[in-house]
Amino acid sequence: MRYISTRGQAPALNFEDVLLAGLATDGGLYVPENLPRFTQEEIASWAGLSYHELAFRVMRPFVTGSIPDADFKKILEETYGVFSHNAIAPLRQLNGNEWVMELFHGPTLAFKDFALQLLGRLLDYVLQKRGERVVIVGATSGDTGSAAIEGCKHCENVDIFILHPHNRVSEVQRRQMTTIFGDNIHNIAIEGNFDDCQEMVKASFADQGFLKGTRLVAVNSINWARIMAQIVYYFHAALQLGGPARSVSFSVPTGNFGDIFAGYLARNMGLPINQLIVATNRNDILHRFMSGNQYVKETLHATLSPSMDIMVSSNFERLLFDLHGRNGAAIAGLMDSFKQGGGFSVEPERWTEARKLFDSLAVDDAQTCETIAEVFAQTGELLDPHTAIGVKAARECRRSLDIPMVILGTAHPVKFPDAVEQAGVGKALELPAHLSDLFERDERCTVLPNDLKAVQAFVSQHGNRGKPL
Ligand SMILES: *Cc1c(COP(=O)(O)O)cnc(C)c1O
Numbered sequence: 001m002r003y004i005s006t007r008g009q010a011p012a013l014n015f016e017d018v019l020l021a022g023l024a025t026d027g028g029l030y031v032p033e034n035l036p037r038f039t040q041e042e043i044a045s046w047a048g049l050s051y052h053e054l055a056f057r058v059m060r061p062f063v064t065g066s067i068p069d070a071d072f073k074k075i076l077e078e079t080y081g082v083f084s085h086n087a088i089a090p091l092r093q094l095n096g097n098e099w100v101m102e103l104f105h106g107p108t109l110a111f112k113d114f115a116l117q118l119l120g121r122l123l124d125y126v127l128q129k130r131g132e133r134v135v136i137v138g139a140t141s142g143d144t145g146s147a148a149i150e151g152c153k154h155c156e157n158v159d160i161f162i163l164h165p166h167n168r169v170s171e172v173q174r175r176q177m178t179t180i181f182g183d184n185i186h187n188i189a190i191e192g193n194f195d196d197c198q199e200m201v202k203a204s205f206a207d208q209g210f211l212k213g214t215r216l217v218a219v220n221s222i223n224w225a226r227i228m229a230q231i232v233y234y235f236h237a238a239l240q241l242g243g244p245a246r247s248v249s250f251s252v253p254t255g256n257f258g259d260i261f262a263g264y265l266a267r268n269m270g271l272p273i274n275q276l277i278v279a280t281n282r283n284d285i286l287h288r289f290m291s292g293n294q295y296v297k298e299t300l301h302a303t304l305s306p307s308m309d310i311m312v313s314s315n316f317e318r319l320l321f322d323l324h325g326r327n328g329a330a331i332a333g334l335m336d337s338f339k340q341g342g343g344f345s346v347e348p349e350r351w352t353e354a355r356k357l358f359d360s361l362a363v364d365d366a367q368t369c370e371t372i373a374e375v376f377a378q379t380g381e382l383l384d385p386h387t388a389i390g391v392k393a394a395r396e397c398r399r400s401l402d403i404p405m406v407i408l409g410t411a412h413p414v415k416f417p418d419a420v421e422q423a424g425v426g427k428a429l430e431l432p433a434h435l436s437d438l439f440e441r442d443e444r445c446t447v448l449p450n451d452l453k454a455v456q457a458f459v460s461q462h463g464n465r466g467k468p469l
Pocket of ligand 1 (some may be wrong): 109110112143144221253255256257258259260307308386410411447
């Protein structure tokens with residue numbers, strides 16, 4: 001499988017190189033040159049497979065030529081073996097034909113584990129083969145950092161540095177990062193905000209001299225392997241609910257458009273999906289596009305669903321590429337006008353095309369809490385605020401009651417106690433067994449000033465399993 005850039009100017013890469021690549025050299029994102037397509041018979045024959053077996057069938061075409069089948073199978077079995085629920089992505093029924101797919105049974109209790117557990121193992125496999133080491137430098141406001149650290153903690157060939165804003169992430173989220181020890185794991189608390197952290201990561205990619213030749217790898221949501229891993233659970237859910245003979249709809253709590261883009265790909269690979277709902281919080285750039293063809297940057301709002309607090313949605317470019325007939329020059333032009341003027345619209349036919357599949361809703365904090373309370377009263381299920389936004393959007397935007405609606409349950413409620421408390425459901429939140437002693441564990445973290453040079457010096461001092469690069 002070859003991968004091409006959405007802006008048309010970067011060289012095509014194979015899977016191995018795309019795994020290590022991050023952004024393409026022309027500023028675009030990598031997408032498969034040709035998407036695999038499965039027949040209905042083939043998809044139907046996968047009913048009853050275990051999660052890792054299904055994952056192998058769905059993802060195999062993407063890694064062909066880079067990873068032999070037997071090795072890939074082993075990697076997938078290990079990856080999904082660390083999840084704490086046997087069904088890996090169980091469906092829980094809320095209402096007639098309305099389901100939550102629980103994607104929070106991984107080590108860090110959010111759906112990002114599905115991709116990052118796999119990414120860590122794939123990186124290590126490829127690096128071992130090449131006899132190389134890499135350094136990961138990432139910024140987090142919460143979920144990504146812990147999932148990336150958990151995914152890389154056993155990697156022999158990866159050193160990971162995660163920057164978070166000092167005293168500005170929740171205690172659960174901080175402890176999920178700082179209580180994982182290893183000589184290749186480095187938590188850095190920056191005396192600044194999340195944007196400062198992100199700027200330092202960007203600047204480090206732009207000028208990598210401090211790495212003394214070691215390659216820097218991105219684990220943010222633009223990494224192709226993360227998208228790829230997320231395609232699998234759309235197939236998994238549909239097969240449980242009568243697919244592919246019957247079509248299914250999905251409502252997806254959305255920030256950077258990575259998770260829902262995987263659903264779009266599942267559909268293009270042959271899975272009958274009737275409707276995809278983009279569920280956003282008050283940071284609603286995607287809702288403004290879907291409802292009114294306006295993709296315009298606005299200021300950032302802090303909400304009760306912080307993992308969806310974004311101003312621009314990085315993976316949206318991948319959808320735009322398809323909507324424009326895969327014309328890289330057109331995308332480069334659009335992105336340029338976005339950079340210059342902070343926004344754009346697309347031609348009406350292209351927007352209409354998108355609207356055939358996508359609907360959207362923006363849900364504010366008050367509605368989020370109402371939904372948590374409502375669902376708890378109706379079913380006894382406690383939703384996290386991100387998932388609650390997905391439920392609200394599913395109920396508002398649903399096109400057909402006859403078609404099963406699956407809401408992606410992106411996080412466990414225990415990660416977001418503020419929202420649960422504000423919803424007033426009065427149920428005690430308990431950490432799952434593997435994290436029950438989280439608040440007693442020792443923490444390891446280095447506080448650094450908001451200064452790029454200090455951070456880069458720290459990375460080069462510790463980037464080789466705690467020793468200098
Ligand atoms: C990251 C995240 C999201 C948003 O996913 P995208 O792929 O960025 O759209 C939603 N909910 C939770 C809990 C997350 O951690």
